Amino acid sequence: MQNPSIEYDYTVAKWFSYLAILFGIIGMGIGVYIAFELAFPELNYVFGQYSLFSRLRPLHTNVVALGFTLSGIWATWYYVGQRVLKVSLKESPFLNGVAKLHFWLYFITALLAVISLFARYTTSKEYAQLEWPFDILVVIIWVLWGVGIFGLIGIRREKSLYISMWYYIATFLGVAMLYLFNNMEVPTYLVTGMGDPFHSVSMYAGTNDALVQWWFGHNAVAFVFTVPIIAMIYYFLPKESGQPVYSYKLSLLSFWGLMFVYLWAGGHHLIYSTVPDWMQTMGSVFSIILILPSWGSALNMLLTMKGEWGQLKSNPLIKFMVLASTFYMLSTLEGPIQSIKSVNALAHFTDWIPGHVHDGTLGWVGFMIISAIMHMAPRFFKREIYSKKMLEAQFWLQTTGIVLYFSSMWIAGITQGMMWRAVDQYGNLAYSFIDTVTVLHPYYTLRAIGGLFYLTGVLMWAYNFYKTMTAAKQIEKEPQFASPMAA
Amino acid sequence: MDIREIQGFLYFFFIVFITVILYGYIVHLYRSEKKGKRDYEKYSKLALDDEPTSSPLEPMEDNKQKEQ
Amino acid sequence: MFGWLEKRPFFFAVGVFVVIAFAGLIEIVPDFAQASRPVVGTKPYSLLELAGRQVYIKESCNACHSQLIRPFKSETDRYGMYSMSGEYAYDRPFLWGSKRTGPDLHRVGNYRTSDWHANHMWDPTSVVPGSIMPAYKHLFKNVTDLETAYAEALTVKKVFNVPYDTDIDGDGKIDVKLGSFDEAKQRALKYALKVAKETKRQDLVNMVENGKIPEIVALIAYLNRLK
Numbered sequence: 181m182q183n184p185s186i187e188y189d190y191t192v193a194k195w196f197s198y199l200a201i202l203f204g205i206i207g208m209g210i211g212v213y214i215a216f217e218l219a220f221p222e223l224n225y226v227f228g229q230y231s232l233f234s235r236l237r238p239l240h241t242n243v244v245a246l247g248f249t250l251s252g253i254w255a256t257w258y259y260v261g262q263r264v265l266k267v268s269l270k271e272s273p274f275l276n277g278v279a280k281l282h283f284w285l286y287f288i289t290a291l292l293a294v295i296s297l298f299a300r301y302t303t304s305k306e307y308a309q310l311e312w313p314f315d316i317l318v319v320i321i322w323v324l325w326g327v328g329i330f331g332l333i334g335i336r337r338e339k340s341l342y343i344s345m346w347y348y349i350a351t352f353l354g355v356a357m358l359y360l361f362n363n364m365e366v367p368t369y370l371v372t373g374m375g376d377p378f379h380s381v382s383m384y385a386g387t388n389d390a391l392v393q394w395w396f397g398h399n400a401v402a403f404v405f406t407v408p409i410i411a412m413i414y415y416f417l418p419k420e421s422g423q424p425v426y427s428y429k430l431s432l433l434s435f436w437g438l439m440f441v442y443l444w445a446g447g448h449h450l451i452y453s454t455v456p457d458w459m460q461t462m463g464s465v466f467s468i469i470l471i472l473p474s475w476g477s478a479l480n481m482l483l484t485m486k487g488e489w490g491q492l493k494s495n496p497l498i499k500f501m502v503l504a505s506t507f508y509m510l511s512t513l514e515g516p517i518q519s520i521k522s523v524n525a526l527a528h529f530t531d532w533i534p535g536h537v538h539d540g541t542l543g544w545v546g547f548m549i550i551s552a553i554m555h556m557a558p559r560f561f562k563r564e565i566y567s568k569k570m571l572e573a574q575f576w577l578q579t580t581g582i583v584l585y586f587s588s589m590w591i592a593g594i595t596q597g598m599m600w601r602a603v604d605q606y607g608n609l610a611y612s613f614i615d616t617v618t619v620l621h622p623y624y625t626l627r628a629i630g631g632l633f634y635l636t637g638v639l640m641w642a643y644n645f646y647k648t649m650t651a652a653k654q655i656e657k658e659p660q661f662a663s664p665m666a667a
Numbered sequence: 668m669d670i671r672e673i674q675g676f677l678y679f680f681f682i683v684f685i686t687v688i689l690y691g692y693i694v695h696l697y698r699s700e701k702k703g704k705r706d707y708e709k710y711s712k713l714a715l716d717d718e719p720t721s722s723p724l725e726p727m728e729d730n731k732q733k734e735q
Numbered sequence: 736m737f738g739w740l741e742k743r744p745f746f747f748a749v750g751v752f753v754v755i756a757f758a759g760l761i762e763i764v765p766d767f768a769q770a771s772r773p774v775v776g777t778k779p780y781s782l783l784e785l786a787g788r789q790v791y792i793k794e795s796c797n798a799c800h801s802q803l804i805r806p807f808k809s810e811t812d813r814y815g816m817y818s819m820s821g822e823y824a825y826d827r828p829f830l831w832g833s834k835r836t837g838p839d840l841h842r843v844g845n846y847r848t849s850d851w852h853a854n855h856m857w858d859p860t861s862v863v864p865g866s867i868m869p870a871y872k873h874l875f876k877n878v879t880d881l882e883t884a885y886a887e888a889l890t891v892k893k894v895f896n897v898p899y900d901t902d903i904d905g906d907g908k909i910d911v912k913l914g915s916f917d918e919a920k921q922r923a924l925k926y927a928l929k930v931a932k933e934t935k936r937q938d939l940v941n942m943v944e945n946g947k948i949p950e951i952v953a954l955i956a957y958l959n960r961l962k
Contacts, residue, residue: 185719185720186719187719188719217867217869218836218867221866221867221868221869224869224870225869225870228873229871229873232794232869232871233798233799233869234794234795234796234798234799234869235794235795237795237798238795238798263717264713264714264717266717266721266723300793300794301793302792302793302795303792303828304792304795304797304828304830305828306833330744330745330748333744336727337723337726337727338713338723338724338725338726338727339723339724339725339726339727339742340710340713340724340725340741340742341741341744341747342710342713342714343710344714346747346751349744349747349748349751350751350755353748353751353752353755354755357752357755357756357759361759366890366894368883368886368887368889368890369886371886371889371890371893371894372885372886372889372890372893374882374883374885374886374916375880375882375883375884375885375886375887376880376882376883376886379789379883379886379887381827381828381887381890381891382827382828383827384827384828385823385824385825385826385827385829385895386820386822386823386824386825386826386827386829387820387823387829389823389826389827389828389829390823390829390831393828393829395759399755414714415714418711418714418715419714419715419717422715424708424711424712424714424715425711425714427708428707428708428709428710428711429696429697429700429707429708432692432696432707433689433692433693433696436688436689436692436754437689439751439754439755440685440689440754442755443755443757443758443759444758452805452806452807525805525807528805529801529832529833529834529835530834530835531834533833533834534834600809600810600813601807601809602809603809608812609809609812609813613813613837613838614863614864614865614866617836617837617865617866617867618865658718658719660718661715674761677761678761681757681761685754691737692737695737695738696737699738704738705738
């Protein structure tokens with residue numbers, strides 16, 4: 181058997197890492213800003229109509245979900261993919277070209293998307309706000325990624341695909357299907373020859389549109405915030421700790437479990453709405469079953485650390501990853517609870533929902549992307565991580581931020597839900613709507629501060645990454661497991 | 668039979684089908700390990716042993732020879 | 736079988752796709768025909784209302800306001816009759832929203848007036864003390880894009896057979912007229928003038944009289960239609 185020495189090509193992985201950091205700062209910066217707007221409405225007018233809450237909120241969700249997260253996913257894909265398939269992008273000029281095109285087209289589309297959202301172009305469907313010309317660009321980007329995945333698989337040296345690869349493939353397929361169906365729209369200019377050429381109208385109407393949107397919305401969460409992040413943790417946690425996955429069989433089983441169950445749970449976004457009853461019930465039931473495969477993966481990760489818990493103390497990257505899987509468990513328990521009909525009646529439309537989303541995104545997605553990129557940094561630049569202390573400080577600051585965030589939103593959501601339904605002794609509503617808004621001021625403030633903590637952590641991360649790139653001590657060979665860091 | 672009923676049947680059989688498949692998969696995983704056909708746990712090395720100098724766990728060429 | 740699948744990435748991918756696509760197929764497709772039938776009395780949006788709806792979407796009002804009243808006493812007391820599927824038959828896209836930072840608007844036309852909306856959008860705290868909603872003063876200057884609204888109406892009429900220029904309820908009269916762009920525009924201007932006068936703001940009336948409909952007027956026409 182030959183023993184080839186492969187020189188992996190990290191160029192595109194690096195580019196996507198820079199982009200993840202950039203979009204992280206922008207997206208979360210906007211998030212913190214609009215969080216403060218809810219507490220202090222005067223902030224709405226700072227940049228005229230361009231800083232109104234309603235204008236910025238779609239920007240926030242799009243930049244963090246489709247900017248920060250996707251960049252993070254692709255940064256890790258272009259790193260992990262080569263390594264577990266044992267093939268370098270350098271070996272195929274074609275695939276290397278596709279990868280670079282993928283990056284640049286994505287970057288350009290992202291910029292256009294930001295401009296179009298500032299200019300009020302939106303289809304109003306959550307996470308699918310972009311108008312049709314940009315949708316077409318997104319499809320091309322996705323096809324390029326698909327060519328990259330299957331091309332690399334085609335020239336691989338390793339026969340079996342590692343579990344992370346399974347998850348990346350599922351991400352690719354899932355998002356492709358969902359995005360295409362949810363964005364079915366008719367450009368009005370092409371039909372009538374008048375009006376705004378960017379404008380389009382949805383192919384679906386009313387309840388159907390809602391069904392498709394939340395089938396998409398829920399599963400976009402599945403295939404952007406869950407599946408690819410699991411791909412990351414299955415690679416980076418074992419690698420950083422030097423421990424094999426606790427049970428590889430469990431990881432395979434959880435994969436199929438997740439694929440089977442996840443798609444059915446979308447109905448829980450529409451409980452007590454006008455969609456058919458059986459579908460709402462099914463949404464609830466499947467959401468609860470969904471705990472099993474989710475916890476299967478999360479426990480598998482925690483058990484991977486069995487007997488090696490000392491690393492949790494000594495290595496901040498392990499801290500990030502272990503807490504990430506803990507937050508994954510928390511939000512995959514919280515979600516099903518919220519889809520129980522009676523809980524949903526209280527929680528729906530309140531701040532508990534953004535609270536739930538942020539447990540998952542800040543704790544699970546954010547932490548995983550941060551630690552994955554910091555794990556890759558020493559390999560990218562052949563240098564130590566610039567500062568371990570700073571990473572530690574970042575960890576604690578961000579963790580405090582998340583706790584502030586979700587605890588304030590829990591209280592806010594439940595308070596608001598209770599006040600909406602409270603009645604006096606004669607059975608009349610006890611509060612007018614505005615009472616239920618003003619009461620939230622302290623929680624909105626607290627939430628914004630929590631967000632500010634997290635954002636500060638992200639800035640520290642960016643600085644640490646930059647210093648690792650430029651100023652940290654050089655290392656001679658690529659580290660095998662734990663990433664080297666200067667105190 | 669209207670579309671509702673078809674939907675109901677499809678749904679029911681799909682649930683049965685995936686349950687059987689999933690349990691079958693568990694049996695398959697443990698059986699092939701017991702019989703020594705395939706050790707699934709060794710695949711966790713795919714992540715750990717991915718240095719530039721590592722050789723593949725199951726090289727592509729290797730398998731082709733086996734199949735022939 | 737399983738071992739075979741795991742070594743063949745292409746068939747593996749097909750397998751994954753079948754598994755995830757199946758749910759959508761059973762869940763969504765059969766309900767399409769059923770859910771899209773309009774409730775009796777539901778009519779398509781007039782040109783001005785549709786233009787207002789586009790303003791609502793452009794400003795992402797749905798980020799904070801829902802349009803879905805759930806069947807609970809506390810909600811029907813607060814907002815009116817609970818929402819029914821057929822009422823949304825002409826809503827492309829749907830605007831249920833997912834968060835009530837502000838109140839539900841599905842029947843706001845029943846209990847708010849044009850001048851209330853105008854005052855509220857100019858300075859929310861003047862009518863609702865303590866409100867955290869921002870003012871939307873730029874809507875008082877922006878001119879409504881009637882052409883795009885007309886393009887949308889014509890598109891849904893042509894492509895989805897939305898009943899414009901049709902006698903829907905069988906009383907021998909055409910319910911919602913669309914016609915040519917010029918006809919539709921004249922009708923929209925007349926309607927806009929009525930709304931502008933209701934707002935009791937002379938600047939809005941002047942703009943409409945000069946043939947330019949401010950976005951706020953279109954938006955109010957849309958909100959008044961929500962009943």
